[in-house]
Amino acid sequence: MGSNKSELTRGIKYELGALPLLILGPVLITMGFKAIKQNNNYILLIIGIIIASIAIILMVKGIKIMLDAFFNTN
Numbered sequence: 001m002g003s004n005k006s007e008l009t010r011g012i013k014y015e016l017g018a019l020p021l022l023i024l025g026p027v028l029i030t031m032g033f034k035a036i037k038q039n040n041n042y043i044l045l046i047i048g049i050i051i052a053s054i055a056i057i058l059m060v061k062g063i064k065i066m067l068d069a070f071f072n073t074n
Contacts, residue, residue, distance in 0.1 A: 007069035014062030018055045025052030 025048050032045025 004069045004072055007065055007072075011062045011064075011066035011069060014058050014065060018058035018062065021051050021055035021058065025049075025055050 028044050028048030028051060030048075032042070032048050035041040035044050
């Protein structure tokens with residue numbers, strides 16, 4: 001009962017791709033809230049929320065791929 005190594009590496013690539021977005025998203029959200037207070041600029045907040053959402057989607061997809069690689073029913 002081994003794991004599918006190519007699927008496992010694909011899942012790890014998704015996780016590594018989401019890692020910078022997990023850091024960038026909250027930073028942009030914080031900067032967006034500060035920009036709203038100063039000059040009512042919502043663009044950084046919207047971009048931060050989109051990037052954070054993409055990071056969450058990539059993390060969930062990567063975890064699903066890795067779990068499928070570990071628990072393959074074939």
